[in-house]
Amino acid sequence: MSMGDARGRILFAAEELFSEHGFDAVSMNAIALRAGASKANVFHHFSTKNALYLAVLLRARQEAASHLRSLEHGNGPFARRLADFAGSHLARLLEQKQLSRLILRELLTIGPHRAQELAEHVFEENFRRFVLILRAGQGSGELRPDLDAAMVATILLGANVFFFEARTLLRHFRDVEFMEKPEQFTEMLVDILLHGIGPSPHPVRSRPLRGSGSRINRDTAAAARRNRK
Amino acid sequence: MSMGDARGRILFAAEELFSEHGFDAVSMNAIALRAGASKANVFHHFSTKNALYLAVLLRARQEAASHLRSLEHGNGPFARRLADFAGSHLARLLEQKQLSRLILRELLTIGPHRAQELAEHVFEENFRRFVLILRAGQGSGELRPDLDAAMVATILLGANVFFFEARTLLRHFRDVEFMEKPEQFTEMLVDILLHGIGPSPHPVRSRPLRGSGSRINRDTAAAARRNRK
DNA sequence: GAACCGACTGACCGATCGGTCAGTCGGGGA
């Protein structure tokens, strides 16, 4: 929790508050209080409120980029890589929920100009990497070649993001039972995607992902977690 | 633009500003200016800033509920109903982007308590209605019975919401070509879902989803034919 | 006409906002 230097504590407090309440709802005084510093000291380390916000955002981006870069381990079968990616991505959203919310908030606020910058410098690299995985799957015949790979990527990411951002809502729906089990969500998501994506004339449902029985393998998410560390 | 009474103009201005910048970033003065009224008059019609915000939010909810209720016309084949639902939902997100953003903003802010209220009073009804459509599809054999219907609903809604909220970003990605054509997005989405959802050995592929057998899915139709053999 | 109404306004309130400033303090280099 408490980092040694005040600067770190300020950044941490700002990250918490900004992600929880948004930029305008958080005062520099509140940040200083939570960080255990004086307001003037906050301005000593960060020249303006906006500079502090940008510093927090920068950390979020770097964190996101570095983490997603670690997902490149993939040489296994396509289904496995897909499940790994989906599981890791969702797990990361949930683990770093403050940063995730921060970025989702940004998404709602930014205009076209900042969007382009954000797209090019931060997200496109990861998105493209994912798309390339999918294209590789198409090339090797493990994925329907007529599909738009970016489309598939969008669906998968969208499902994960929606799971994350609407989870406090979905949790209350009678029909929803998977909210407390992200791994199960990932598993079902990949199952659904695969059988829509699979190239074979018959759905590949009978073909096991990892050589176990006909049921969708229950431990892909666990495998993803294992692979990550 | 200009509605007759000042109260209406205030509500309209508030809706614009709140959805664009968020609650805390908008001052009552700004709302009054945009509405062409004095700040005191705004307080004459709405006792507090929060009351005004709630009034805007209430309108958004009612609007959302009434519109989704109009989607219940469904007696056609399952694939058609699914495409209709997805298409209408996405179209509505894009048409009413101010209200949509408003609600997405709320989702990021609310705590568990307000979430429950919001869930029960506004969204669950629509969500459940959609789930029932899916369950009906399962009952009539048009949809894989082993799937969690709520899960399928979440994926579809998530894809649409993500399309909406990330569209300023996605538009800049080289791999993404469908951002300017929501109908094409819906079509591909439903295609992917259907072939993952269809009952196992022979997926039900209803003919054209939308009235005209348009050029739209020459690729996907070809793939469907390929998959069938 | 008098009495009353809701719509509406400008001037004003205390609180809080982001940001500044002069100055205190402790540690390290000369």
Add this chain to the structure above:
DNA sequence: TCCCCGACTGACCGATCGGTCAGTCGGTTC
């Protein structure tokens, strides 16, 4: 020893915040 520098503070600034208030105005009712 002196000096300097970065971390840090409390007191303070003008601007703006949400909200109040006394009062004006045009229309309706008796």
